[in-house]
Amino acid sequence: MEWSEELSGGLLLAAPDAILVLDEGVIVLANDRAEELFGYPRAELLGRPVGMVFTDDSRAMHDEREPIGAVATSVRRKDGTEVPVESTSAVVDTPHGRLAVSVVRDLTDRAHAEQEKARLRAETQVHRSQRLESLGQLAGGIAHDFNNMLGVIVNYANFVIEEAESAEPDVKMIMADARQVIRAGERGTDLTHQLLAFARREVVRPQVLDLNTVIGEVEEMLRRSIGEQITLIVRPGAHLPPVTCDPGQIEQLLVNLASNARDAMPSGGNLVIDTEAHDDQVRMRVSDSGRGMAPDVVEHAFEPFFTTKASGEGTGLGLATVYGIVTQAGGEVSIASSPGLGTTVTVLLPAASGSLSAPDLSDSAPVKGRGETLLVVEDEAALRDVAGRILSGAGYRVLAAECGPEALELAAAHQGAIDLLVSDVVMPGMLGKDLAERLCVVRPETRVLYMSGYAQPVLHTHGTLDPGVALLEKPFTANDLLIAVRRRLDG
Template sequence: MRMEAILAIAASGPEAAEADAARLAAQGVGALCAFVPQAALAQRLAVNEPAEAGGVVMLLPSLANPLAVARTVHAAWPQAYLLIVRAEDDLPRLRRDLGIAPMLGRQWSLAAVAEPELTTALRQALASSRQRRQLRTTLASANARLRETHAVSLGEYHRLVTSEHHLSNFLRHSQAAVLGLDAAGTVLFWSEGAAELLGVTVRRALGRPLAELGDWAREIVQAATSLAPEHPRQLVEQMVHLGGQERALEAMLLLTPAVAAGARGTSVVLRDVTARRRAQDQLREANLQLQRLVSERTEALEKSQLALLQVQKLEAIGKLTGGVAHDFNNVLQVIGSNLQLLQPLVQDAGESERLLRAALAAVDRGARLSSQLLAFARRQPLDPVPLNVGRKLHEMDDLLRRSLGEHIEVESSLAAGLWTTLADGGQLENVILNLAINARDAMPEGGRLTLEAANVVLDEEYTRTVPDLTPGQYVMLAVSDTGQGMPPEVAAQAFEPFFTTKPEGKGTGLGLSMAYGFAKQSGGHIRIYSEPGQGTTVKLYLPRSFEKEVIPPRHPTGPVQGGSETILVVEDDLAVQAVVVATLQSLGYRVLRASDAQAALSILQSGVHVDLLFTDVVMPGPLRSPELAQRARQLVPGIAVLFTSGYTQNAIVHGGRLDPGVELLSKPYRQEDLARKVRHLLLLHRQQARTPKPAEPAEQADEPSSPAGALRVLLVEDEAELREVTQQMLELLGCRVQAVASAEAADAALRAGSFHLLLTDISLPGRSGLELAREARALNPEMQVVVSSGYGKADTDADTWNLPKPYGLPELQSLIERVQATVA
């Protein structure tokens, strides 16, 4: 506390005055006070001495009527600060009296005589008095300057004083946090807003160094000392702890030099900018997040653009290779067909036969290359069926081990409950085989090949960078090796046709491109993961199918058969047309020919009977092949239609798949392929043209319904369509057939008549086909029993034959021949 005199008024009695003096001396403030007894107060008031006392008048506890004395002092010295000091127990009564007493001005306060309240009240009183004195000094200086230029009236002077008084009161009671400091950093002014914001009362703050009021004040004091007339302003923002919370505090400091030499009232305005700082931090974080998002999206966009460019490049190459494959297949067809026509003429001719076989092998190799080109170009006609990838891998196990050799260890990891996928089984086998061979070539010193199959879900995050791939459920097939691996630049080109890192003559560079085309055409995706020295993994994703698995029929075997039916050949390439006509004529067929669809339509319209239309897909002229086929079915009911092409375009293939009901023989094909396909279609249409016969009553089972000596067959099958078509094929083979749908109906038929053969499905409603087979054996030991199963070879008795599904006419023919041999 600064050594300034305080006018202390005590009671006139010596004992009371001495008691007051002793209290003040005990608290260390006695030396600051000039004691005046109440009896001498009138004299002091008359000479107007409060300015010499520093403007603070303290009324001591010994005064019997302090309010009366306070009113007297205020009337004489209205600018003086009144500090009424009382004993602790006397304060409540005095506060009540002050509530009804006349106002004593704004510069007064009430305090207890006890420490520390009295000391705090003195600090506040002195600081307030000092501030008002400085303001009056400043105002007087300003008035003096004004008087130097023009005279100031007494009324103007009073208005200025009143304005200063109102400004001071406004700042003191404002909610704004305003404070004033002297040159030493002592608090001269402290608004109620500052008390509320900082949690420091006005009494505690006034007259004390600002640095003692909290850690938050040190930076403000340091900034205040650095202010100078050339830099009178400074903004300070800091994080502080107020009320147990971390808050952002902004301080605006303004230097106001005083008139007195060397003096400087620093004004400070404080604001709580926590909300603004939090908003700025959130905005900054949002900007950072936006920048990260933009960076990620930009990176994803760049990847998508690169992927799109790669797809566009592969599409362009695909269109080129598709057109080339069409003409190449026609050339191969002519070469291959002529070589096969020559084959019977050079049998046992030594060197000529060897050269012919070599030429045919070259044609086969060219056909495989062409097929791979079409697969990459997504022009390969697919015939997808619901299949199980795990079953396909099991079926290929022997083939893979033979192809890879003994120095390659093969492992399989198949997840339980694999989903069904819709894919072309033959093309899938080619893809797996090509991937396995590529892996083998990457491990010349041996290694391990791992085949994996699992169910996966590809989300939008994954598919965003893959054009034409939709999120959803997929069946994943992975082929991994422990070979040399590939650097990124090689992996990026791996799917391009004819790109290969193998030595010249060791690879065509079409294996991976064929796999790529198959994946895309099947609605899936393929990806390579590889690092040099770490091996390679190729993952193939095929869309999940919710259809039941279908096991495709086996390829027909046995000798090639011809016939005497009439076939119309429509082919614009005259060389291909000539060899096709020669091939069919060599098989005994009557052949008509046309070079375009319009000429073929004219032949059909002439009324000539045609059993089968064999037409190329890509034909010149306005009439397209599918339209020709439709007109042919209208003109010749029951006609069979077989398409052929080396490049299907979109005529009979949509979405990479053959249209329903379309039969296609892809170029180039062998004579054997053509003969079997033609014979199969002619037999199939003959069966469909026949009117189904009603089931014969059990008691007429032995009556002749087919040529004498025909086998009597009891067919038990609960699926109506399969039962009907099997009956038709057996009857086509010359059998007398009674077809029933259940084991109970079969029991009745077996007890009513005799049969050479019982052909029963293994899964029947109510009872197993194996049980029916045993009972049938007991009834007729001479009868042959055959069990058919869709699960492969069934676990039957030793004397029961197996017929795995699916079966066709060749399998049934072989079965009937075996039964006939036993009957004979």
């Protein structure tokens, strides 16, 4: 009987799934897709028992003469490989008797897709766990370092009070203890800036600059910081294109790398800083001849608070800060190191399209006030009082407010001019930016100076301040505040 003439047709042969027609469990018809799926030529399929292509666990269902619904199973190809499939069987009455029609759908792509989804879910879970572990490590490191600093501040402040209240206060001892308080506060400030740089939340003021010039300006400081036992070699590349960076952050990057190199060379060695043009980037390498790092240490080198130094010898933020600075500048950073062969940190920064920025030659010495009226708005009472004392002592008239609505009420009741608004950026009830906009509508002559330790949510995007915005970073000294106020009034 010519089964192919009776049953095969365009629809059967063009079907996207493999189709087998069975008579008493023997294959009497197979379409093109069956040849592809099972790996047998049609001639080798016809007349053979269906069990030759189905695996043991699925063979039984095709021996039956009853229809079955869609069942996930597997078939075995001619080369022995197993393929996941979905099989559906139906029984058809024909003039030649009852025949079974088996439709077999290849599930390989679906299985791969499910495997990929499972892999991605597993990777996501691992990444989430790693992020949580890093956050825990970060929080623990911050708490440890700040607890130490706060312990110094609180205790030395108590010493100052006790000495000042004594019958015969020792002025020199009071001054020495006060300096300890200031020193601990400065360490806290440095740690905060490192954290912000790592998190790419530091307020930066990028400008087009020559990297060789920045290295030259910090070179002498680096020599002093690494000590006489280490030789600093600077090899500036010729015809270096400018880059767009915050020069202060580049200096911090170099200081961090030099500090790490110094610690890696306790008996002395060479520290080499070289630059050169590299395609459309500028490459800077900082190499030392120190003890180097093992591969497992290199793998974690840029993680926050990861350090191989003894307790109290480092925060573990040096390379993490470098990574944050370079990434925020749109660059790339990598590290190569081997035990006994030293370490090389390579920084790639995109070349700038603009011209070099002119240096700021303005006087940085604080200037006394000339009786101008300043509206100081800060929700932290202690800091508001500090700013008020500094400005009042410098000859300014100060109006102080805790929040935006209170500041607007003060301004409405004030009869004279308000020369400058000095406002925190983020305050409850009203943001500093909203306060400035509302105040300047009724007092367009009032200039604005913002204060903030974390200005990104309001003032800038991707770490860059909007044009025309003046910002004083917290924490600030009296000189910082007076210089910023004078520049804003005179600018």
